[in-house]
Each structure stands twice: as C-alpha cells, then as structure tokens.
Amino acid sequence: ALAGLGDLRLYLIRELHRRQLEGPGIYNTVPDIKSIPRGQTPEKVRELQQAPVTRALKEMLDSLNERPIYRKTISARAFIVALERAFRTRISRNQQDAQEFLQIVAERLCDEYHAGVKARERAAAASLDLGGVDSVLGEKGGTGSNVGNSDSEVENGSPSTDARLEALDTEFPFPFEGMLESQIECQSCHFKYKPNQTSFVNLTLQVPQQSSATLSSCFDGLLKTEYIDDFRCDNCVLIHVQQMKKAEMAKTTSERELKHLVREIALINDALESDPEIIPKGVSMPNSRDLPKRKIARHMRITSFPKIITIHLSRSIFDQNSSTKNAAKVSFPERLPIGGILDQKWYKLLGIVCHKGSHHSGHYESFRRNHLYAPFSTPDAFRSYSQSRSPSRNPSTAPSPKINPKQNPTASQDSDASPLSISEDTPSPSASSTSLPARSLSLSLPASPHHSLTNVNEITPSPLAPPSQQPIPPLPQQQQQQQEQEQESRDPSSSSSSITPLSTPRLTLSPSSDAAASSRAPSLRRQSSTKAAKIAVPGSGLQSRIRWKKRANDRWWRISDDKIKECKTSDVLGMQREVYLLFYEMERPGDNEQYY
Numbered sequence: 041a042l043a044g045l046g047d048l049r050l051y052l053i054r055e056l057h058r059r060q061l062e063g064p065g066i067y068n069t070v071p072d073i074k075s076i077p078r079g080q081t082p083e084k085v086r087e088l089q090q091a092p093v094t095r096a097l098k099e100m101l102d103s104l105n106e107r108p109i110y111r112k113t114i115s116a117r118a119f120i121v122a123l124e125r126a127f128r129t130r131i132s133r134n135q136q137d138a139q140e141f142l143q144i145v146a147e148r149l150c151d152e153y154h155a156g157v158k159a160r161e162r163a164a165a166a167s168l169d170l171g172g173v174d175s176v177l178g179e180k181g182g183t184g185s186n187v188g189n190s191d192s193e194v195e196n197g198s199p200s201t202d203a204r205l206e207a208l209d210t211e212f213p214f215p216f217e218g219m220l221e222s223q224i225e226c227q228s229c230h231f232k233y234k235p236n237q238t239s240f241v242n243l244t245l246q247v248p249q250q251s252s253a254t255l256s257s258c259f260d261g262l263l264k265t266e267y268i269d270d271f272r273c274d275n276c277v278l279i280h281v282q283q284m285k286k287a288e289m290a291k292t293t294s295e296r297e298l299k300h301l302v303r304e305i306a307l308i309n310d311a312l313e314s315d316p317e318i319i320p321k322g323v324s325m326p327n328s329r330d331l332p333k334r335k336i337a338r339h340m341r342i343t344s345f346p347k348i349i350t351i352h353l354s355r356s357i358f359d360q361n362s363s364t365k366n367a368a369k370v371s372f373p374e375r376l377p378i379g380g381i382l383d384q385k386w387y388k389l390l391g392i393v394c395h396k397g398s399h400h401s402g403h404y405e406s407f408r409r410n411h412l413y414a415p416f417s418t419p420d421a422f423r424s425y426s427q428s429r430s431p432s433r434n435p436s437t438a439p440s441p442k443i444n445p446k447q448n449p450t451a452s453q454d455s456d457a458s459p460l461s462i463s464e465d466t467p468s469p470s471a472s473s474t475s476l477p478a479r480s481l482s483l484s485l486p487a488s489p490h491h492s493l494t495n496v497n498e499i500t501p502s503p504l505a506p507p508s509q510q511p512i513p514p515l516p517q518q519q520q521q522q523q524e525q526e527q528e529s530r531d532p533s534s535s536s537s538s539i540t541p542l543s544t545p546r547l548t549l550s551p552s553s554d555a556a557a558s559s560r561a562p563s564l565r566r567q568s569s570t571k572a573a574k575i576a577v578p579g580s581g582l583q584s585r586i587r588w589k590k591r592a593n594d595r596w597w598r599i600s601d602d603k604i605k606e607c608k609t610s611d612v613l614g615m616q617r618e619v620y621l622l623f624y625e626m627e628r629p630g631d632n633e634q635y636y
Contacts, residue, residue: 041391041623042097043104044408044597047215047347052098054212055153059091066163067091067156087126088155093148096122123148138393138404138621139242139352146216146241146350153214216241219344227267228334231275231316237343242350249357252369252616255376258353266338273334275316280332281325282308342378345385349378351622356399365399369616374609376624387624394618403601404620407612410595 042048059067067089070082096119103114124131126148218240224233245258282305289301307320319325355366376387394405598607 041393041406041408041621043101044391044411045215045348045623045625046390046411047625049098049101049105051212051215052094052101055091055156056095056098059156062160064090067159069159069162071158071162085155088152089159091152091156092122093126093145094152097145097149135401138395139244142350142352142621143242150214150217150239150241153217215347216350217344218342218346218349221341221343223339224271225337225339226271226273226276226334227337229273229275229279231273233274233317242352244352244354246354247366247368247370249366250368252371255351255370255372255622258370259378263340263342266340267335268338269335270333271336272328272331273336274319275312276334277331278308278312278316278319281323282312284326341380345379345383345626347626349387349624349626351624353620353622355395355620363399367617370619371616372613372619372622374613375627386627388627389612389622390625391623392612392615392619393621394615395620396618405618406599407607407615408597408599409593410597410606411593 068086069089070086073082076082076085100114100116100119120131123145127144219237220240221235221237223235225231243262245255246261247253247258248261285301285305285308289298289305292298292301304323307323311318311320353370355368357364357366372389372392374389376389377384378387379385389409390411391406391408394407396403396405594609596607596609596612598605598611
C-alpha cells in the first residue's frame with residue numbers, strides 16, 4: 041500500500057538525494073551531550089541522522105514499483121534487517137498487527153527526518169560562526185572583503201544556500217506528519233485554556249458498535265465537541281478563592297491579617313488578568329474538596345494537514361475476559377473533505393488494507409490504485425538538483441534540421457490540377473497585384489511548399505527596379521481572356537466550359553463576376569462543410585481520451601497472499617466490512633477535474 045503513495049516516494053527521493061549532495065559529514069557529526077534529549081545516546085542520534093530506515097524503505101518501494109518485464113522475486117529481508125538494527129531487537133515471525141507495524145515505521149521515518157533537520161541547522165550555525173570569525177579577522181587585517189561580499193549578497197537579494205535549504209525543509213516536510221490541536225473551554229466562566237498541540241502520523245478512529253456507520257461519523261467521534269463534567273477550572277478556582285478572601289477580610293479585625301489578605305487578593309487579581317492557569321505563589325489555597333467543579337467543552341481540530349493522511353479504523357472490542365472484532369460496515373468515500381469551511385482540504389483515496397478473519401487471526405489484503413504519475417519537469421538542466429552539473433564546453437553551432445511535411449497525394453493532385461500556379465507564359469504582375477487581400481493570396485497558393493515559395497517570389501515585385509521599368513499589369517478580365525485564348529490555341533477542340541471544372545477546387549487571383557463564379561459557389565460551400573465536418577472529428581477523439589483517462593484511473597490492484605489481480609473502484613468501496621487502514625493523499629489543484 042505504501043508503494044502506491046506518490047507523495048511518499050517523492051519525499052524519499054528528495055530526502056536521500058539531498059543527503060547525497062550535502063555529504064555524510066553533516067549527518068555523522070554528533071551534537072553536544074547537553075543538547076541530546078533524555079533517553080537518547082550519541083550513537084542513537086547519529087543513527088537517526090544517517091536515516092537507515094528511510095534508505096531501506098526507498099529501495100523497497102522502488103523495487104515494488106518496477107515494471108515486471110520478466111519474472112522475478114522481491115524480498116523484504118533488507119528492510120526487516122534495517123528495522124532490527126535500528127531498534128536493536130529481533131522482529132517476531134509470528135502474526136503481527138498491520139497498524140502497529142505502520143505506526144513503528146512511520147514514527148521512525150519522522151524521527152529520522154527531524155534528526156536530519158537538526159543536523160542541518162547545526163551545520164548552518166557552525167558555518168555562520170566560522171563566517172563571523174573570518175570577517176573579524178579580515179577587519180583586523182585591514183581587508184573587509186568578506187563583509188563586503190555578504191552585504192552585497194543581501195543587497196542584491198540573492199538567497200544564501202542555508203536559506204534555500206531551510207525553505208526546502210518547510211516546503212517538503214514528512215508527508216505523514218500532521219498536527220492536532222486540543223482546547224478546553226469552561227461552560228461557566230467561558231475561560232479558554234491554551235491550546236495543546238500534538239503531532240500525529242496516523243489517526244485512530246473508533247468504529248461504533250452498530251450494524252453500519254460512515255467514515256464521517258467515525259471522524260465525529262474524534263473531532264466533535266466533547267463535554268466533560270466534574271472538572272476543576274483554574275479560572276473558577278481563583279474567582280472562588282478571591283471571594284473567600286474578600287469574605288475573610290470583611291470579618292477580620294487584625295491589621296496584620298488584613299494586610300496579608302489584601303496582598304493575596306492583589307496577587308489573585310494579577311493572576312486572573314495575566315494567566316489563570318498558573319497559581320500565584322504566596323496565596324494560601326483551601327482544601328481541594330472545597331473547590332468548585334465545572335462542566336467543560338473540549339474541542340479537537342486539525343491545524344496542520346498532512347499530505348498523506350492514514351486512517352486506522354479500530355475494530356477491537358475489549359471486555360473483562362475477552363476481546364472480539366467489530367464487524368460493522370463502514371462506508372468510505374473516494375474523495376474525503378477534511379477541515380472547516382475556511383480551511384477545508386480534499387483528499388483522494390489511493391489505497392486500503394483489509395483484514396479478513398477474527399480478532400486473533402486472519403489474513404491481510406491490500407488494494408492499491410493503479411496510478412501513473414506524470415514525469416517531473418526539469419526546466420533548468422544545470423541547477424544543483426540536475427544530473428548535468430556544467431554546460432557543454434563545445435556546444436554545437438549547427439542549426440536543427442528542417443524537415444518538410446509529407447505531402448498528401450490527393451492534395452498534390454489537386455495542386456497540380458489547380459490553375460493558380462503561374463506559368464512561364466503568364467506575364468509577371470507588378471506591385472499593383474500585391475494590393476490584393478492577404479487572405480485570398482494565402483488561399484490561392486498551392487499545397488506544395490516548393491511551389492508556394494516560387495509563386496510568392498514571382499508575385500512579389502523587386503524593390504530595386506524603378507516604377508517606370510516595372511511592367512504594367514493587365515486588367516483582370518484581360519488576363520482571364522488571355523488565359524482562355526492560350527488554352528484554346530493548345531487544344532482547339534476544347535471549349536471554355538472544360539476549363540471551369542479545373543478552376544473549381546481553388547480560388548483565383550482575380551475576382552470574376554460571370555455566371556461561372558455563381559455556379560462554383562455551391563461547390564465551395566460543400567467543400568467548406570466537408571472541412572467543418574473534418575474539424576469536428578478531433579473533438580470526439582478528445583472526449584474519448586478523457587473517458588479513457590477516467591477508465592484508466594478506475595483501475596486498482598488487489599494484492600493478497602497468493603495472487604494479484606485487477607479490480608475497479610466499486611470493488612474497493614465495497615470492502616466496508618473488512619476495511620482496516622485507509623490511505624488518502626491531498627489533492628493538488630486540478631486533480632478533481634482530471635481524475636474525477
């Protein structure tokens with residue numbers, strides 16, 4: 041199922057290619073002992089920075105996405121060994137839970153990503169420190185070249201390498217990682233606690249114990265407002281203590297006790313105005329049993345949407361003495377909207393994992409969309425992320441060969457039969473003939489490219505010849521009569537009517553107002569209607585291609601223990617009783633128009 045997630049594969053390619061360009065020195069450096077988190081050792085931090093599981097997963101997914109040209113076998117042994125070395129343990133060969141395995145792999149990939157980000161930040165800080173030392177030494181030596189260069193880079197607006205790398209970290213994060221925000225609001229005083237943010241790599245949704253449910257109802261169990269009773273609100277507690285202190289101040293007669301109560305009330309007022317969640321020091325609090333309890337509302341929402349959201353449908357029902365599987369039907373859509381009205385995101389289904397069997401045993405089955413991603417464009421072939429790092433030293437100066445289009449035999453016959461090609465006996469026209477409309481001139485040219493160039497050269501007058509030496513063109517009627525006389529002199533038996541069919545396929549250079557032009561009009565209309573019918577043909581082909589894309593996107597692979605076969609989206613959406621894991625990918629602009 042992971043092999044069919046395009047954003048995951050894109051992240052793996054970018055991350056490993058970036059590590060290869062930067063070199064292993066950045067990721068082999070161990071941080072200071074003080075900066076190492078509790079429970080970690082320098083060796084574990086170095087292993088996280090080197091990202092062995094990320095590399096092994098990329099090799100595994102690349103093998104799964106290879107086209108099977110010949111029969112071959114793919115083994116997961118290398119990936120299992122990488123996991124065992126990463127966690128320093130042996131993976132049991134007994135039956136495992138798919139969600140637990142996915143949780144371990146996703147959390148490990150996320151930890152390796154953040155370890156790499158911290159390693160790059162330390163390397164960038166070290167390079168900045170070295171740059172500052174060099175600038176100080178340059179100032180002492182009387183040369184401020186380093187400082188001048190850095191100032192010029194800032195003034196020119198060209199970002200440094202560290203800024204570009206930091207932008208990559210924010211632009212291409214770990215695709216499974218999202219952020220959940222939880223906030224509590226008191227229903228009595230309407231005080232809102234500070235939101236608590238937690239990261240996640242997959243979401244676990246409880247399946248209700250009923251015959252059927254929807255994925256939206258399962259999300260409601262996680263994201264809907266939850267009301268909790270008997271909660272001690274810090275703001276209500278401070279207000280209650282303030283009222284108690286004021287009551288004691290009204291009853292007391294000792295000046296010392298009165299000053300003490302006034303000081304405590306002032307501290308409580310400051311805490312109420314600044315942060316009621318922190319109990320002020322120096323204030324005597326009553327017994328916890330006497331503090332009031334309120335009803336609160338707990339809100340949960342997703343603040344950072346991951347590119348790939350993994351949904352786990354928990355079907356376990358635990359009793360006191362046994363555990364069973366919830367076999368309720370859960371309908372899930374092909375396109376899933378998540379978020380509010382203002383920040384709504386759309387996700388498309390790319391894969392699911394189904395479980396057939398009981399709570400203690402069974403078989404897993406995976407459905408993966410047969411998705412063909414478009415190739416990534418490389419507009420600049422000489423940037424840092426391109427294969428060619430330098431341009432060619434000896435570029436070719438020869439132009440690209442010009443290939444003439446193939447001539448249609450029917451078009452060549454029409455061009456040969458057309459009387460528009462000017463013969464040698466015809467007198468060359470002068471500049472007055474160029475005043476004809478360009479549209480009629482372009483239509484009158486024959487189909488052959490060589491003939492068209494020759495005719496254009498013959499029609500265009502020479503700019504070097506003076507106007508007095510240019511021949512006077514004949515009138516259009518005289519030119520037509522001269523052509524008819526020449527045809528009759530060659531073939532006396534033929535009449536002028538035999539020339540008329542030859543002039544029907546093309547338009548003439550000279551407009552004619554005789555009856556032959558009116559007789560040619562229906563044929564021209566029939567010819568234009570035929571061309572219009574031919575132009576309408578590619579539209580139907582475009583619709584067929586669009587339908588073919590939809591049919592191609594409707595194809596899925598059904599992968600079980602013993603065989604792999606193809607299925608449709610309807611078959612995938614019908615696995616409502618067996619669905620266990622769902623993989624949704626965030627839609628890009630235009631995906632809903634192309635695929636759905």
